[in-house]
Amino acid sequence: MNEQIHRGLRAAPARPSPTLEDLATAAGVSRSTASRAINGGSRVSPEAQAAVDAAVISLGYTPNRAARSLVTRRTSSIALVINEPDARVMMDPFFAAVITGVTEALRETEMQLVLLMSRAGGDPSRTVRYLRGGHVDGAIVVSHHKADGWTEELAASGLPTVFIGRPWDTGLGIHYVDVDSFEGGRLAALHLAAAGRTRLGTITGPLDMTAAEDRLDGWLAGLREAGLPAGPVAHGDFTPAGGTEAAVRLLAEDSGINGIFAASDLMARGAITALKAAGLSVPGDVAVVGFDDHLTAPGELPLTTINQPTVEMAARAGRLLLEDIENPGALRDPVIYPARLVVRASSGPQGG
Amino acid sequence: MNEQIHRGLRAAPARPSPTLEDLATAAGVSRSTASRAINGGSRVSPEAQAAVDAAVISLGYTPNRAARSLVTRRTSSIALVINEPDARVMMDPFFAAVITGVTEALRETEMQLVLLMSRAGGDPSRTVRYLRGGHVDGAIVVSHHKADGWTEELAASGLPTVFIGRPWDTGLGIHYVDVDSFEGGRLAALHLAAAGRTRLGTITGPLDMTAAEDRLDGWLAGLREAGLPAGPVAHGDFTPAGGTEAAVRLLAEDSGINGIFAASDLMARGAITALKAAGLSVPGDVAVVGFDDHLTAPGELPLTTINQPTVEMAARAGRLLLEDIENPGALRDPVIYPARLVVRASSGPQGG
């Protein structure tokens, strides 16, 4: 009767997919019964259920997500918000680990993962708008920067959200999963001190990220605890190139440095490059400790590092988010994973 | 009047977002005019447009995607289908590059990227069901295996699709973007031959992937062209560990081997590990050529390799998909990027 009403639309799928109405007709039941059968089947007779099941298969029926979402106000998808220019995502195993972990948490659910590259070329408010717009049931935010600005707005929106890495404003009651970065920095300092290294420097991450700040604070606390002077501090950006540059600055400040803690493995690798270029041996002249404990490529010098269980953290964040979506408002404490020192060759005995 | 009708629903967002109706009221126009103003504003008076624009800002209005999608039959999202168990995604820079490239192509659009880990723990038909279910406007498929099975079904569904890497059945008219893998394999063989290496072996990728097959075929063709014997072939899985194991098998077959072509950089790295463990030097005893040309970590031996512009390929795939969605049916030829040999230290002079 009215099949022409949407003639003006852009091309529809080749074969229009069957609707619930079609399904019901094929199964010889009503739309309502078909709907109930599709959704878990409470209050549906076995015969009706069987008829619907059969019709689903023969018709290849898939519920229209848009229509369902319109009434349930659920979208069955969550956003993974990555606050970085793309280049970094590409290089850093951290993000790959995050994606792996979140995917793992979602595996048994109907949830889909929507990737939101929030700082990549554009309007940051677009991210919040999208998030608030009801397009997703929840969000996991990773790599959060101090100047992001929209954290409060996001918290106020009531959208279930879990951060990976402590957000700057913990007063907003945002759930988060983190590693004990402070303790990690401290362990690195104590380890180098115990190994007899006395002229120590550190390469931090960008200090607009809590992880970088915490690692630095822990490092400084560890040095105090060991009775060592604070030593030079150079700022990096979590990339190998940044680590190299920072190490050069460290050497300029103290050419006799014999231990370096870098706030990420990638920067530690970069630092080692700079050290070797300066004619220094690792660990002979300078011991190096990283942070993350991501897989080392074969053939590289095994790195002493602070283990951060990134995949597990991301999976946990995913599970927390699912819980929060299912049962909102049950504010939980943050989940902090312990930092664990893993000693390998890069901080071996001095003087080699 | 009927605000209780959906009382039984799961918790709605804290503050219900304004609807188009609210927006229209606030702007003092009708729903229709508001809708037109939102969507490009043809046939809208400047005053009405301004009023709506102002209301959008003051109300923080975002269109409900589900409702819009229900009528337009467009979802403003595309799927990136990754056909691998997660572990691989995590280790291989290839996927990071793909994500980067696709994101880049989508940057200026309203499109969102939905990540579909298709083989990760489950029912493969779920992927096709999702794809056919009208949840996305198109799909990019990467890392396609011979046994995936659903390629035909996907092609038949009419969903705009672009493969990265040639699909097995090119008769289905599926668009794809690829690198000239055959030529890459051939160049590797000719390069090693020209460098005076005569006892050559290769480490393939999984042969249920076209990229692996093409590289092997090209390699064998190159050897024939150079008048060299085919030499041992070991099968790997694109991972460093697989490369290591394969290299061990290669050495078992010919302990005097002096050149190896691995079908990925990661496997080449793994092979180098095995060679060194066997007391052989690279490139002194054995020259190694990889494939991909992904960033080398600082400190590693620079790898001779075949350059594959992965980010650009993925971006191109994204752009092709957008075109195909916008203007379906304009079947285009596949886009094949040339393979380029990049000579570095790992295939340097013999005998060192």
Next chain:
DNA sequence: GAACAGCCTGGGAGCGCTCCCATGAAACGG
């Protein structure tokens, strides 16, 4: 055997949006 509870069932309404169409106002031509 009547009254009640229990269950399954189908019709109706509505989610927020876009598109069609009819309406009225303004601009134009003869």
Next chain:
DNA sequence: CCGTTTCATGGGAGCGCTCCCAGGCTGTTC
């Protein structure tokens, strides 16, 4: 000055689904 075109406008219908509710059917209870 009136017919005709152009243009902005608002109301209506419908996208496919879920939920509510009333109705019919059993099976139970006194």
